[in-house]
Amino acid sequence: MDNKQVFAKQLLDATGGDIQGALRELQQAAKVVREAKRYTPKNQEVIVSVNGLSKSYKMGKTSVDALKNVDFTVYRGEFVAITGTSGSGKSTLLQLIGGLDKPSIGEVTVNGQNLKRLGDGKLSKFRNRTIGFVFQFFYLQPFLRLQSNIEVPAMFARTTPAVRKRKSKELAEVVGLGDRLRHYPKELSGGQMQRAAIARALQNEPLILLADEPTGNLDHTNATAIFELFKQIRDEHGTTVIVVTHDLALASLADRAVHMSDGAIVSGNLVAPGATRSVPNPTSTLTDVSAQSTKPINVRVQL
Amino acid sequence: MMRPLDGITLAAAKLRAHRVRTGIITVIVALLFACIMFVLTILAGATSSMRAFGREGLGSRYIVSAKPIIDSNMTSNPSNQALMDTLVAQTTTLKKAKSAEAKRLGIDYDAANDLTVPIQEVAMGSGSEKTKMVNPASSIAQQALTSYIATLPHVKYSDFATLTKTAHASAIYKSVGGASAVTYAAPTSTVSAVVDGTETTQANNQSGQPSGVSQLAQNGWAYFDNELLLPFVLKGQNLAVGKDGSIPVIAPMSAAEQFLKLTAPTATATPKQQIDHLVQVRTAIAGKTAQLCYRNSSSAELLSTAKNQIDEAARNKSNKNYVAPSLQYSLPSDVCGQVTIKKDTRTAEEKKSTEKQLSFRQQFENYEEPAQGIITVRIVGLVPDMTYVSGFSVKDILKNMLQSGLGQGWFVPIGAVKEGSLAARVAPVWSNTTPLAQTYYAEFSTYEAARDFTKNNACSVQLSGQDWAAYGPNQQDPRVKKCYAAGKYFDIMPFGNNASAIEDLRHSVWNVMRYVAPAILFVAALVLMGVVGKIIADSRRETAVFRALGATRSSIVQIYLTYSIYIAVFIAVVATSLGLIGAMFINHKFSPDLSVTAVLAYNAADVHKQFLLFGIDPLYVLVTLGLIIVAALLSTVLPLLTNIRRNPIRDMRDE
Numbered sequence: 017m018d019n020k021q022v023f024a025k026q027l028l029d030a031t032g033g034d035i036q037g038a039l040r041e042l043q044q045a046a047k048v049v050r051e052a053k054r055y056t057p058k059n060q061e062v063i064v065s066v067n068g069l070s071k072s073y074k075m076g077k078t079s080v081d082a083l084k085n086v087d088f089t090v091y092r093g094e095f096v097a098i099t100g101t102s103g104s105g106k107s108t109l110l111q112l113i114g115g116l117d118k119p120s121i122g123e124v125t126v127n128g129q130n131l132k133r134l135g136d137g138k139l140s141k142f143r144n145r146t147i148g149f150v151f152q153f154f155y156l157q158p159f160l161r162l163q164s165n166i167e168v169p170a171m172f173a174r175t176t177p178a179v180r181k182r183k184s185k186e187l188a189e190v191v192g193l194g195d196r197l198r199h200y201p202k203e204l205s206g207g208q209m210q211r212a213a214i215a216r217a218l219q220n221e222p223l224i225l226l227a228d229e230p231t232g233n234l235d236h237t238n239a240t241a242i243f244e245l246f247k248q249i250r251d252e253h254g255t256t257v258i259v260v261t262h263d264l265a266l267a268s269l270a271d272r273a274v275h276m277s278d279g280a281i282v283s284g285n286l287v288a289p290g291a292t293r294s295v296p297n298p299t300s301t302l303t304d305v306s307a308q309s310t311k312p313i314n315v316r317v318q319l
Numbered sequence: 320m321m322r323p324l325d326g327i328t329l330a331a332a333k334l335r336a337h338r339v340r341t342g343i344i345t346v347i348v349a350l351l352f353a354c355i356m357f358v359l360t361i362l363a364g365a366t367s368s369m370r371a372f373g374r375e376g377l378g379s380r381y382i383v384s385a386k387p388i389i390d391s392n393m394t395s396n397p398s399n400q401a402l403m404d405t406l407v408a409q410t411t412t413l414k415k416a417k418s419a420e421a422k423r424l425g426i427d428y429d430a431a432n433d434l435t436v437p438i439q440e441v442a443m444g445s446g447s448e449k450t451k452m453v454n455p456a457s458s459i460a461q462q463a464l465t466s467y468i469a470t471l472p473h474v475k476y477s478d479f480a481t482l483t484k485t486a487h488a489s490a491i492y493k494s495v496g497g498a499s500a501v502t503y504a505a506p507t508s509t510v511s512a513v514v515d516g517t518e519t520t521q522a523n524n525q526s527g528q529p530s531g532v533s534q535l536a537q538n539g540w541a542y543f544d545n546e547l548l549l550p551f552v553l554k555g556q557n558l559a560v561g562k563d564g565s566i567p568v569i570a571p572m573s574a575a576e577q578f579l580k581l582t583a584p585t586a587t588a589t590p591k592q593q594i595d596h597l598v599q600v601r602t603a604i605a606g607k608t609a610q611l612c613y614r615n616s617s618s619a620e621l622l623s624t625a626k627n628q629i630d631e632a633a634r635n636k637s638n639k640n641y642v643a644p645s646l647q648y649s650l651p652s653d654v655c656g657q658v659t660i661k662k663d664t665r666t667a668e669e670k671k672s673t674e675k676q677l678s679f680r681q682q683f684e685n686y687e688e689p690a691q692g693i694i695t696v697r698i699v700g701l702v703p704d705m706t707y708v709s710g711f712s713v714k715d716i717l718k719n720m721l722q723s724g725l726g727q728g729w730f731v732p733i734g735a736v737k738e739g740s741l742a743a744r745v746a747p748v749w750s751n752t753t754p755l756a757q758t759y760y761a762e763f764s765t766y767e768a769a770r771d772f773t774k775n776n777a778c779s780v781q782l783s784g785q786d787w788a789a790y791g792p793n794q795q796d797p798r799v800k801k802c803y804a805a806g807k808y809f810d811i812m813p814f815g816n817n818a819s820a821i822e823d824l825r826h827s828v829w830n831v832m833r834y835v836a837p838a839i840l841f842v843a844a845l846v847l848m849g850v851v852g853k854i855i856a857d858s859r860r861e862t863a864v865f866r867a868l869g870a871t872r873s874s875i876v877q878i879y880l881t882y883s884i885y886i887a888v889f890i891a892v893v894a895t896s897l898g899l900i901g902a903m904f905i906n907h908k909f910s911p912d913l914s915v916t917a918v919l920a921y922n923a924a925d926v927h928k929q930f931l932l933f934g935i936d937p938l939y940v941l942v943t944l945g946l947i948i949v950a951a952l953l954s955t956v957l958p959l960l961t962n963i964r965r966n967p968i969r970d971m972r973d974e
Contacts, residue, residue: 116867117968137871144869155864159335164328171325172869220869 064090069122097267100276148217150227207238330881349893356898364934384814387474507616530573539746556699612655778807847954863967887951906933
C-alpha cells in the first residue's frame with residue numbers, strides 16, 4: 017500500500033468503515049488546515065519547542081515508533097488542539113512536552129528549559145510549577161473532599177495551607193464548583209469532576225495546561241463547556257493550553273488544531289523559519305510547514 | 320518532601336481506599352504481636368514482682384555459697400593409702416585390746432562382727448572377697464578423717480577469702496553445720512519441744528519432710544554469721560543472747576506453729592486465711608522463749624526403753640503369763656528429767672554382768688552417761704520451710720522459684736552457743752569443725768559479679784563413663800580428681816534467693832524471644848507485604864498521577880511510609896490492647912494465690928504485698944513497638960522501591 021491507501025484505511029478505521037463519516041471528517045480537517053494557514057498567534061514568543069522528536073516503545077520483542085522526527089512549536093498564550101486517530105502519537109507528544117517521559121531522540125524545550133537536561137527532582141518541580149495536567153479519567157482522590165483534591169499539587173509545592181485554601185476556593189469559583197468544595201468526587205457528575213481536575217491543574221498557576229482527551233468521558237454539552245473553560249482560562253490567565261482530542265469539532269474551538277497521524281504531524285504545525293532545533297526563534301515569520309515536511313498533507317489538500 | 324501533615328492527609332486517604340482488606344490483615348498481624356506483648360507483659364510483671372519480693376529476706380543480695388570439694392566417698396573409700404594403713408593398724412590393735420579386756424572381764428566379744436572399730440570388712444557383690452572400708456561411726460576414724468581433711472589444700476576459709484578477694488566480693492561469711500553439712504554419722508541424740516510441760520515431737524509435714532523441731536533433731540542447727548541472719552529477724556527482735564541466757568534462733572515456720580500449737584493452713588485454704596495465719600504466727604512468736612529438751616544417746620535410749628516397757632506392760636495387763644523385765648524404768652517425773660529405775664529385781668550376777676558390759680563400752684566405745692537438759696531458745700526470726708513442689712502448674716513452678724531463705728532447718732548466730740555447754744551438743748560448735756561441715760559465702764554488689772565469680776570458680780567438669788569405670792577401691796573420686804586438676808576446689812551456687820534463677824529466667828525468655836520475635840516479625844512482615852505490596856502495586860496509576868502533578872520520588876516515599884506508619888500504629892494499638900487485656904486476665908486469675916505464695920515463701924514483712932503477673936516494662940513495650948514499625952516498614956519498602964522506579968507514563972498507559 018502506498019501512503020494514500022494507508023491514510024484512507026486509517027480514516028475508515030477511525031470512522032468504523034463509515035465512508036460518509038470519513039468524508040465529513042476530511043472536510044472538517046480541510047477546514048482546520050485552511051484556517052490554520054490563515055492563523056497567526058497573537059504572541060510570537062515560543063513557549064514550547066519540539067525538535068526532531070522521536071519516541072519508540074518496546075512491545076515485547078518489537079519496537080513501536082510512537083513519534084517520528086517531530087518538530088512542533090507552541091506560542092505563549094496559544095490554545096492548541098492536537099488531533100489524530102488512536103495511536104497517532106498525540107498523547108505521547110503531550111507527555112513528552114509535560115516531562116512525563118523521555119524522548120528517544122530529539123529535544124523538548126519548554127519556557128527555555130531543555131527537559132533533557134533536567135534531573136528527576138527538577139523535572140518534578142517543572143511538572144509541578146510550569147505544567148498543569150488534566151486527564152481523561154480525572155484521577156481525583158476518591159476519599160479527599162473537592163477542596164483537598166484541588167490542593168494536591170500545592171501540597172507537593174509545599175505551599176502553606178492558608179494560601180492554597182484561598183487559591184482552591186478561587187479556582188473552584190472559576191470552574192463553577194464554588195458550592196461543591198466539601199463534596200467528595202463520587203458526589204459530582206463527570207463534567208464537574210473534570211472541572212475539578214482543571215482547577216487542580218491550575219492550582220500552582222502553571223504556564224501551560226496540558227489536557228489529554230479531557231472530554232473523552234463527557235457528553236457533547238459538557239465537552240464543549242470544558243473547551244470553553246479552557247478558552248476562558250487562556251483568555252483570563254494567559255495560560256497556554258494544549259489539548260489532545262480526537263474530536264475535530266471540539267478541536268476547531270482551539271486557536272489552532274494540529275493533526276497527527278502515524279507518529280507525525282500532518283497539519284496545523286507552525287515552525288518559525290530559521291529556528292534551529294535547539295534554540296527556537298520566537299520572532300520569526302510563521303508558515304505552515306506541514307505540507308513540506310510530510311507527504312500525507314498533499315492528499316488532504318487535494319481532497 | 321511534603322509538609323508532614325500533607326503526607327498524613329494523603330496517606331489517610333489511601334488507608335480509606337482499602338480499609339476492609341487492610342483492616343483484616345492488620346488485625347491478623349496485630350494478633351501475632353499481641354502474643355509477644357502478652358508474654359512480655361506477664362514476664363515484666365513477674366520479674367518486677369520477683370524483684371519486689373526479692374527485697375525481702377536475702378532477695379536483694381547477690382550471695383553465693385561455696386562448699387569445699389572433698390571426696391564424697393572418703394568415709395567408705397578413701398584414696399589416701401597411708402590413712403587406710405593407719406586405720407587398719409589401729410583396728411587390729413583395738414580388736415586385740417578388746418579381746419584381751421573381754422577375756423579379763425569374762426564377757427563375750429565377737430571381733431569379727433564388731434561394728435565400732437575404724438575399719439569394717441564388707442563383702443562387695445557376690446564374691447567372697449571382702450573390701451576394707453572406713454567406719455564413720457568410729458570416733459577413731461572420725462578423728463583420723465578430720466585430721467586428714469584439715470591437710471587438704473585450697474579448701475579452707477582462708478583459701479576462699481583469697482579467691483573472693485580477686486573477684487572483688489564485698490563481704491565473705493561462713494556457716495557450719497545444719498542440713499547442708501556433711502556429717503560422719505547421724506546423731507543418736509534427740510531434741511524435742513517442750514509444750515505445756517510435755518516433750519513433743521512433730522510428725523513430718525505433708526511432703527514427708529521433717530518439720531518443726533524434727534528438723535533440729537535430725538540436722539542440729541546451723542551457725543551463721545549475723546549478717547546473713549539479720550534479714551530474717553522479726554520486727555523488734557535482735558540476735559543477742561538473752562539476759563536469761565536464751566539462745567536467739569531463727570526457726571522454721573513449722574517450728575513456730577508447733578510451739579504455738581497452731582496448724583498450718585491446708586492446701587485449700589484461701590489466700591486470706593493463709594495471710595491471717597502468717598500474721599498470727601509472726602505476732603505470737605516474736606521474742607517468745609521456748610524450751611527444748613536435749614537428750615544424749617544414752618538418755619534417749621533409756622527414755623525409749625521406759626516407754627516401750629510401759630507400752631508392753633499395758634498390752635499385757637490381762638496376760639497372767641507375762642513376765643516383767645527384771646529392771647524396770649519409769650518415765651521422768653520432771654520436764655526433760657532423768658529416767659529413773661522403777662523396780663530392780665536383777666540378780667547379783669546380772670548386775671555384775673551389766674557393770675562389766677558398761678565398763679567395756681566406756682573403755683572402748685565412747686559410752687556416755689545419760690545426760691539431758693532444757694535449752695532455752697528465743698525465737699527472733701522465721702524462715703519459710705523450704706519445700707519443693709513437684710507439680711507443673713504455673714503456681715507450682717513459681718512456688719519453687721519464689722523462695723528465699725537460709726536453707727532448711729534452724730539457725731543460730733555464731734557465738735551464741737558456748738563451747739562445752741549443753742546447747743553445743745545440738746550441733747558441732749564452730750571451733751571444732753572441719754571444712755567438711757563448713758560453708759563459705761561471698762557477697763557481690765551485682766548479679767553479674769556473682770554470676771561471673773560462680774562461672775569462673777565453680778567446678779563444672781563433665782565425667783565420662785570411662786572416668787567412672789576407672790573408679791575403683793582406694794581411688795580418688797574422679798570428679799574431685801578432675802576439679803582439683805582444673806584448679807577448682809569449691810562447689811559454688813547462688814544462695815539465699817533465686818535472683819539468679821529469676822535473671823536466668825529473664826535471659827531465657829529473652830533468648831527465646833530472640834528467635835520467636837524475628838520469626839513473628841518475618842511472618843508479620845510477609846503477611847503485611849502481601850497486602851501492602853498489592854495495595855502499592857494497585858496504586859501505580861495513582862502514583863503516576865501524583866508524579867504528573869509534581870510529586871517528587873521522596874514525596875511518594877513519604878506518603879507510603881506515612882501509610883505504613885498508620886498501619887503500624889493501628890497494629891500497635893490493637894496488639895497492645897489485646898496483649899494487655901490478656902495479661903490482665905491472667906493476672907486476675909493467678910495473682911491472689913501467687914501473692915500469698917510469695918509472701919509465705921519470702922517471709923515478706925508486708926503481708927499484703929502483691930505478686931503481679933502484669934507489668935509494663937518500657938523496654939519491652941519499646942521493643943514490641945519497634946518490631947511492629949520494622950514489620951510495617953519492611954512490608955512497604957520493597958514494593959515501594961519497585962513502585963517509584965517505574966515510568967509514570969507506563970502506568971498511565973495501562974488504562
